[in-house]
Amino acid sequence: MNPILLEIGPVKIFTYGLLVATGFFAAILLASKQGEKEGINPQVIMDLCFYILLSSIFGARILYVIVEYDYFVNNPLDILKVWKGGLVFYGGLVVAVFVAMRIAKVKRLPIWKTADVLAPSIAIGQAIGRWGCLFAGCCYGGQTELPWGITFSDPRSLAPLNISLHPTQIYLSLNAIFIFLTLIWLRKRKIFDGQIFCMYGILYSIGRFLIEYFRNDDRGYVLEGILSTSQFIGIFALFISIYIFFRLKKINRLEKAEV
Numbered sequence: 001m002n003p004i005l006l007e008i009g010p011v012k013i014f015t016y017g018l019l020v021a022t023g024f025f026a027a028i029l030l031a032s033k034q035g036e037k038e039g040i041n042p043q044v045i046m047d048l049c050f051y052i053l054l055s056s057i058f059g060a061r062i063l064y065v066i067v068e069y070d071y072f073v074n075n076p077l078d079i080l081k082v083w084k085g086g087l088v089f090y091g092g093l094v095v096a097v098f099v100a101m102r103i104a105k106v107k108r109l110p111i112w113k114t115a116d117v118l119a120p121s122i123a124i125g126q127a128i129g130r131w132g133c134l135f136a137g138c139c140y141g142g143q144t145e146l147p148w149g150i151t152f153s154d155p156r157s158l159a160p161l162n163i164s165l166h167p168t169q170i171y172l173s174l175n176a177i178f179i180f181l182t183l184i185w186l187r188k189r190k191i192f193d194g195q196i197f198c199m200y201g202i203l204y205s206i207g208r209f210l211i212e213y214f215r216n217d218d219r220g221y222v223l224e225g226i227l228s229t230s231q232f233i234g235i236f237a238l239f240i241s242i243y244i245f246f247r248l249k250k251i252n253r254l255e256k257a258e259v
Contacts, residue, residue: 001135003156019132020087024053027125034117040109045117048103052118055099056092063091067220067229088219089126089208090233112194112248119200120183127176134169141166142216158217166214175207192252194244201241205234 006013028049035045064087065072065079072079100118104111133139134150137157142165149164159165182203183196190196212231220229 015135023128027121056096059095060087060092115197123180130173141168198245205238
């Protein structure tokens, strides 16, 4: 895998940054088109996505820096080198959700309908962006003898070299594609606003929790060797998603009963 896609003199185009940017672009395009179908101004959706982009990168980087504190305390300038890899999705998700809800409230957007518009876009953005992780060598898996194991040989890669590893980046991408297709299928069958977003939270939390067991990169642990930071956050995300799902379902049922 090639961490650097193109290098001309001092100018370097990092594969990770390009693919993450491509994922964001695809997500914004999909969200704006769906927003228009839902009666939400696509320009407003694009503006919202811009703020989500900035806040998600900030949140994802901050959590990564916290997890890798020992490295960054000695290399503080590397905190800014986002294009080389080093984003923790849950950090970005938490900050982006908070920012998106605040902006939606200010702009008087229907919060849960807007969340449903954005959820499939998040999934497809992840599916593309995880290939950036693969090329950079971050988020790598543990050693494996399975035939689909991947061996990294580029010395600039973040993964251990010349060892067959679980392609956890691909596992994460396939998980995101599965979630995306499920949410698209659910879109025409949803009963209440917020249902698609909650299903995203439920499916992602479960998939990410399981895939974490195949990873072997230094990503921080709450319980050393048993429960990673992402798994710990994922447990809360799962239960919060389930709670909101049934809460919104109950509210929808009561509103229909009143009618």
